[in-house]
Amino acid sequence: MFENLSEKLDAALKTLTGVKKLSEENVTDALREVRRALLDADVNFQTVKSFVEDVRQKALGQEVVGDITPGQLMVKIIHDELVELMGGEHKGIKMNPAGPTIIMMVGLQGSGKTTHSAKLANHFKSKGERPMLVAADVYRPAAVDQLSTLGENLGVPVFTLPGENPVVIAEKALFEAKRTGRNVVIIDTAGRLTIDEEMMAEVANIKKAVRPNEILFVVDSMIGQDAVTTAKAFHDQLNFDGVILTKLDGDTRGGAALSIRAVVETPIKFIGTGEKMEALEPFYPERMASRILGMGDVVSLVEKAQEQFTEEQAAKLEEKLRKNQFTLEDFYQQIQTIKKMGSVRDLLGMIPGMGKQLKGVDIDDNAFKQVEAIILSMTKDERDRPDIINGSRRKRIANGSGTKVQDVNRLLRQFDQMRRTMKKLTKGNVQGAMKGMGLPAVPGGGLLGKKR
Numbered sequence: 294m295f296e297n298l299s300e301k302l303d304a305a306l307k308t309l310t311g312v313k314k315l316s317e318e319n320v321t322d323a324l325r326e327v328r329r330a331l332l333d334a335d336v337n338f339q340t341v342k343s344f345v346e347d348v349r350q351k352a353l354g355q356e357v358v359g360d361i362t363p364g365q366l367m368v369k370i371i372h373d374e375l376v377e378l379m380g381g382e383h384k385g386i387k388m389n390p391a392g393p394t395i396i397m398m399v400g401l402q403g404s405g406k407t408t409h410s411a412k413l414a415n416h417f418k419s420k421g422e423r424p425m426l427v428a429a430d431v432y433r434p435a436a437v438d439q440l441s442t443l444g445e446n447l448g449v450p451v452f453t454l455p456g457e458n459p460v461v462i463a464e465k466a467l468f469e470a471k472r473t474g475r476n477v478v479i480i481d482t483a484g485r486l487t488i489d490e491e492m493m494a495e496v497a498n499i500k501k502a503v504r505p506n507e508i509l510f511v512v513d514s515m516i517g518q519d520a521v522t523t524a525k526a527f528h529d530q531l532n533f534d535g536v537i538l539t540k541l542d543g544d545t546r547g548g549a550a551l552s553i554r555a556v557v558e559t560p561i562k563f564i565g566t567g568e569k570m571e572a573l574e575p576f577y578p579e580r581m582a583s584r585i586l587g588m589g590d591v592v593s594l595v596e597k598a599q600e601q602f603t604e605e606q607a608a609k610l611e612e613k614l615r616k617n618q619f620t621l622e623d624f625y626q627q628i629q630t631i632k633k634m635g636s637v638r639d640l641l642g643m644i645p646g647m648g649k650q651l652k653g654v655d656i657d658d659n660a661f662k663q664v665e666a667i668i669l670s671m672t673k674d675e676r677d678r679p680d681i682i683n684g685s686r687r688k689r690i691a692n693g694s695g696t697k698v699q700d701v702n703r704l705l706r707q708f709d710q711m712r713r714t715m716k717k718l719t720k721g722n723v724q725g726a727m728k729g730m731g732l733p734a735v736p737g738g739g740l741l742g743k744k745r
């Protein structure tokens with residue numbers, strides 16, 4: 294995410310390495326580069342101007358005290374300003390305790406409304422709420438099918454009424470939600486290629502009819518500056534409550550994420566980072582600023598892991614590891630879980646210091662493909678007891694998976710090594726070992742923490 298911007302900001306801040314004091318001159322030099330980095334990332338011109346001015350004021354007004362260097366102080370100031378620029382605090386969805394929480398999704402065609410309606414339903418479902426999806430995009434039959442399929446896969450009901458107009462659909466959906474005890478109603482609306490009066494009138498009518506608790510403006514971050522212009526037009530008409538910024542998994546430059554809040558004064562509430570249902574993250578300005586400055590985002594990484602592992606699974610896994618019963622089958626399942634957490638590149642980028650090292654390295658999301666193919670070419674017996682895999686079996690597995698015997702050997706060696714390391718780790722008392730390292734004990738004794 295935002296690799297180019299991160300790299301340029303890093304270079305700008307490097308100009309302060311070794312300086313003894315922040316002076317008018319060296320601050321101006323560094324900020325010239327910061328300004329260029331932000332403009333290149335397609336951040337709104339006015340936004341950049343006031344950002345740089347704020348940073349300058351703060352930098353020149355502060356004494357460097359204690360152990361920190363002027364360079365570090367500057368990083369801190371820029372970090373804090375980035376947090377401020379993106380809205381400061383994290384803002385979530387306001388739930389309506391008195392009845393169903395109604396959420397209406399609006400935005401241009403292809404911005405990701407339908408996908409994110411489903412992702413949101415999945416998000417609420419995993420938090421124990423009872424969501425319902427409403428197909429109010431009636432212009433393309435495929436749109437209703439798309440939402441229905443997504444809902445079916447998630448086990449979330451989808452309300453449709455073929456032949457009706459969107460306002461009637463939304464109203465009837467509300468009745469249905471109340472009747473069936475659904476407490477979150479997510480209305481997917483139609484998008485148009487450009488902002489036109491007809492579309493605005495339609496969403497305004499739905500708004501009037503059902504009075505949503507939240508109108509979320511869905512916008513594709515790849516469109517950069519245009520995202521800000523569109524946001525403004527929608528906001529003037531609908532006065533929406535929050536933004537979902539989508540497609541941040543692509544090579545987005547960052548302009549939309551950094552400018553939108555300053556221009557429409559409405560918080561970004563979620564970001565979309567992929568096509569899969571799990572690729573939705575609550576937006577935290579603080580964590581995003583850390584990612585942009587290459588400091589990683591361990592908190593989000595841990596949260597992603599917690600979403601995928603239940604406490605029970607974690608405990609089972611730990612027991613298997615302790616008893617040395619971890620098999621290639623388990624290993625295969627682990628890979629499936631990690632894949633659900635998001636793109637490998639994004640995951641690695643959340644580890645502090647990794648972002649920079651990943652620069653220019655080609656990380657294929659199919660990195661696991663070979664390993665998966667090899668494991669899938671084994672019999673159940675072989676997966677459970679890798680020791681029985683002799684020479685001729687290795688040859689058969691290599692043939693079956695379209696790999697070489699060396700690849701099979703490598704995987705078996707790595708698996709063996711991993712199993713040994715894990716055994717050492719779990720031997721004795723994990724909790725005690727963690728405490729010994731100065732880490733807090735994990736509730737439930739799980740290696741991986743628990744699902745909340």
Ligand SMILES: Nc1nc2c(ncn2[C@@H]2O[C@H](COP(=O)(O)OP(=O)(O)OP(=O)(O)O)[C@@H](O)[C@H]2O)c(=O)[nH]1
Nearest residue numbers: 402403404405406407408484539540565566567568
């Ligand atoms: N990579 C990536 N693709 C996404 C993301 N969100 C949506 N998409 C893809 O973008 C395309 C459009 O998404 P939709 O959800 O259909 O967009 P929409 O706003 O409902 O479009 P209309 O109904 O035509 O107005 C689909 O192919 C999605 O899979 C995302 O966060 N990352």
Ligand SMILES: [Mg+2]
Nearest residue numbers: 406407430436
């Ligand atoms: Mg749609």
